[in-house]
Structure formats: C-alpha cells, structure tokens
Amino acid sequence: MLKRRLTVILGLVLVVAGVIVKNKLSAMRESPTRNAAGVGARAVDVAVVHNGTVAITVPITGRVRTERRMLVNAEVAGTLLPTPKPFRDGVSFRRGELLAHIDDAEVRSQVLAQKSAFLRTLVQLVPDLKYDLPEVTTRWEDFLGRVSLEAPLPDLPTPLAPKERNYLAARGILDQYYTVKAQEERLARYRITAPFDGQVTGANADPGTIVTPGTRLGELVGTGDFELEAGVPAAEARLLQVGDSVELRGTDGSGQWTGRIGRISEAIDPGTQTYRVFVDVAGKGLADGLYLDGAIHAGTVNEALALPRHAVHEEGRVYLVQDSALTWADVEVVHAGRERAVVRGLQEGQQVLTERLSAAHPGMRVAPRNGGR
Missing domain, CATH: 2.40.30.170 (Efflux pump adaptor protein, beta barrel domain)
Structure with a gap:
C-alpha cells in the first residue's frame, strides 16, 4: 500500500515539473518577439544625420x-685661398658674404696695368677734345675724374653722337674701355659671394685645392x-x-x-x-x-554631411538603418575625396551605415551600436 502511494506522489511531482519546464521554454522562445526586436541582428556603426556647414579639405x-638654392662652381682656374668664414657643411652665410676666394693676384695686376694704360690715353685725349669737339669736353673731363685704379670703371658718357663715337673709336678709347671692363668681369669671378642668405651643404673645397672652370665646390641652400x-x-x-x-x-x-x-x-x-x-x-x-x-x-x-568615403556607394547611394533593416537612399555627392565624402539630401536624425559590410544588402537585419547615438 505504501509503495503504491509513493508511486502516485512521484508521478504527480514529475507532471508538475514537466509543466514548469514547458512554461520556461515557451517564455524563452517568445521573448525575442515580445521584448527585443534587435536580438539576432548584426550590430553596426552608424552616423546620425546632423546637416550643417562642412569644410572641404584636401x-x-x-x-x-x-625656394632658393645654388650650386657653387668655380668659373676660373687657380688655388683656393682661406676665407674669413670656412666653406663647410652647415655653415651659414648672409647675402654678400664671401663664400670662396681663388688666388687672383696675377689677374689683378693685369687689370691694373690695362686700366693704367687706359687712364694715360684719357689724359692725352682731353686736350685734343678742347680743339676738335669742345662741346663734349666737359663731360669727358668729368669721366676722367671718376676713373680710379682701385674701383671698377664708371659707365661711358651717353649718348654718343656719331661724330663723337667715331672720334673716340679712331683713337682706341672704346676698344681699351671694353677690354678693361671684360678683365674686370673676369677678375670678379675669382671671388664668389652669397647671393642670398643660406647654408652650405655638400662642401667639397679646402684651402690650397687647385680648381678649374666647372669644379663643384658645394651648394648653398636658402x-x-x-x-x-x-x-x-x-x-x-x-x-x-x-x-x-x-x-x-x-x-x-x-x-x-x-x-x-x-x-x-x-x-x-x-x-x-x-x-x-x-x-x-x-x-x-x-x-x-x-x-x-x-x-x-x-x-x-552648407546643409551637408561628411561621411567616410566607403559609406557612399556607386551612383550616389548610402545605406540607411530603418526599422532595424538596411535600405538604400539616394544622395547628392558634393565632394568625394580619398578619405571622406560630403553629401546632401539626407533628413535630420536619419541613421547612415558607416561600417564596411561585405554582405550588406537591402533588408539585412541590423542594430545600431549604442542605440545609434
């Protein structure tokens, strides 16, 4: 009798336990539909539309x-002399400072000799001008007074009338003048000065080095x-x-x-x-x-939104998240750069997919991360 009662009680316990388990399972199956429509959807990154003024940057x-650089090359032959400031990498020079000096003693003496001969010719010319061309004597006397052995020759008096020009040419004045000027130009090439403020790089010149025309001494970088x-x-x-x-x-x-x-x-x-x-x-x-x-x-x-470049697809379309699903939306692409695009045509508060999804398609179930904030 006792054994029969235990069997009945055990059966009742099993029935009650089965009912409880069934109810639990039913609740678990129904909860996604009732309480969380987003459960089971893929979480994605979105941008909430807030139209405004967008700066376009490239x-x-x-x-x-x-902006300024110059190769420093020798234009004449000779021996490099020491300079007040060494021509070395990293040394800075101000405009007009001496970069390099090639021995010019011989050439300088030649220029002085030619200039002295020209000066002697001028001294002999002035008395003759007083008789032959008295109207131009004054300006040639002034020119003679400005000629110095230590300074470059001044410019010739101008303009030269045909008669005056022929008179000077016949006496070798013009020939001597331009010969001296050419020698002065050549003499100036023995001293290389900085045409702008800069710093030396690639220096390849030491005092005592014998250089020839075209020898590279270095580079001056502004x-x-x-x-x-x-x-x-x-x-x-x-x-x-x-x-x-x-x-x-x-x-x-x-x-x-x-x-x-x-x-x-x-x-x-x-x-x-x-x-x-x-x-x-x-x-x-x-x-x-x-x-x-x-x-x-x-x-x-104005009235635009900046998005990652990959969020804007061909034909000017973006994915919006509506009712937990993806849907296409057409936009006006104002600017498409390498990293971002600027678009118009979206409504305030809409959610734009900004995450790269290789399998994205309209109707795909998604859920914005952090509620789309």
Whole structure:
C-alpha cells in the first residue's frame, strides 16, 4: 500500500515539473518577439544625420624644399685661398658674404696695368677734345675724374653722337674701355659671394685645392622661405585655387605650420594622374628635405554631411538603418575625396551605415551600436 502511494506522489511531482519546464521554454522562445526586436541582428556603426556647414579639405603629403638654392662652381682656374668664414657643411652665410676666394693676384695686376694704360690715353685725349669737339669736353673731363685704379670703371658718357663715337673709336678709347671692363668681369669671378642668405651643404673645397672652370665646390641652400610640393588627384585639384590656406604638420604629428598655395601645375602626371601643387611655407623647424602632411582648405558646403568615403556607394547611394533593416537612399555627392565624402539630401536624425559590410544588402537585419547615438 505504501509503495503504491509513493508511486502516485512521484508521478504527480514529475507532471508538475514537466509543466514548469514547458512554461520556461515557451517564455524563452517568445521573448525575442515580445521584448527585443534587435536580438539576432548584426550590430553596426552608424552616423546620425546632423546637416550643417562642412569644410572641404584636401589631404596632401609632400617634401619641403627651399625656394632658393645654388650650386657653387668655380668659373676660373687657380688655388683656393682661406676665407674669413670656412666653406663647410652647415655653415651659414648672409647675402654678400664671401663664400670662396681663388688666388687672383696675377689677374689683378693685369687689370691694373690695362686700366693704367687706359687712364694715360684719357689724359692725352682731353686736350685734343678742347680743339676738335669742345662741346663734349666737359663731360669727358668729368669721366676722367671718376676713373680710379682701385674701383671698377664708371659707365661711358651717353649718348654718343656719331661724330663723337667715331672720334673716340679712331683713337682706341672704346676698344681699351671694353677690354678693361671684360678683365674686370673676369677678375670678379675669382671671388664668389652669397647671393642670398643660406647654408652650405655638400662642401667639397679646402684651402690650397687647385680648381678649374666647372669644379663643384658645394651648394648653398636658402633659409627662411620654403616650398612644399605635393600631388593632388585631378578630381580634387579642380577645387583648389592659388592662395588657398594649407595646414601642415610633421608626418609624426610634431610641429604645425600654415602655408598658402603659391602655384598649381597645369600639366597632369600621366603615371599618377595627379597635378603638382606648390605650397609656400615659412617658420622655425622647417628644413630642406623634410616630409610633411597637410590639409588644404578648399571652401565650405552648407546643409551637408561628411561621411567616410566607403559609406557612399556607386551612383550616389548610402545605406540607411530603418526599422532595424538596411535600405538604400539616394544622395547628392558634393565632394568625394580619398578619405571622406560630403553629401546632401539626407533628413535630420536619419541613421547612415558607416561600417564596411561585405554582405550588406537591402533588408539585412541590423542594430545600431549604442542605440545609434
């Protein structure tokens, strides 16, 4: 009898337990439909539309070069002499300072001898002019007074009337004058001075070295004003104008400079399909050969939105998230750069898919991360 009662009680317990388990399973199956429509959908990144004024920027990378540089070459033969400031790598020179001096003692003596002979001829000419051409005597006396053995010859009195010119040519005045001027020009080539402020690089000259015409002594690189050259794709180059502002920084993020577009090449590089853009920039920390990243400010667009470039698909369409599913939307692409695109035509508050999804398609179930905030 007791055994029968235990059997009945055990059966009742099993029935009650089965009912409880069944109810639990039913609740688990029904909860996605009742409480969380997003459960089971793929979580994605979205951008909430907030239309406004968007600045169009064109990213660039390029190398800085000085706007002024000059190869320092010998134009005459001779021996290099010591200079007040050594011509060495890293040494800076101001405009007009002596870079290199080639021994010119022999040539200088020749010039002085020729100039002395010319001066003697002038002294003999003036008395004859008083009788032959008295109307020009005064200005030739003035010219004679300005001739110095230690200074370059002054310019000839001008204009020369035909009669005066022939008179001077017959007495060898013009021939001697231009011979001396040519020798003075040659003498000046023995002293090389800096045409601008700069710094020496690639120096290859020591005092005592014998040089010949064409011998490379080094290079003078200008300091202060620099130029950055960068390639810009044809589609973006059309947005640029001379004078546009450019924000620059080091490729490692260090340093900041502001420049402006100085010129834009009209020829496209057939290999890269880019135009060359040259940015004028100056400031501390810049050096010839330094690479910089930058962004060119190419204007603004009103009532627009900036999106990652990959979020805008062919034919100007984007994916919107509506009712937990993807759907196509047409937009007006105002600007498409390498990294981002600027579009119009979206409504405030709409959610745009910004994540790369290889299998994305209209109707795909998705759920914005963080509720699309």
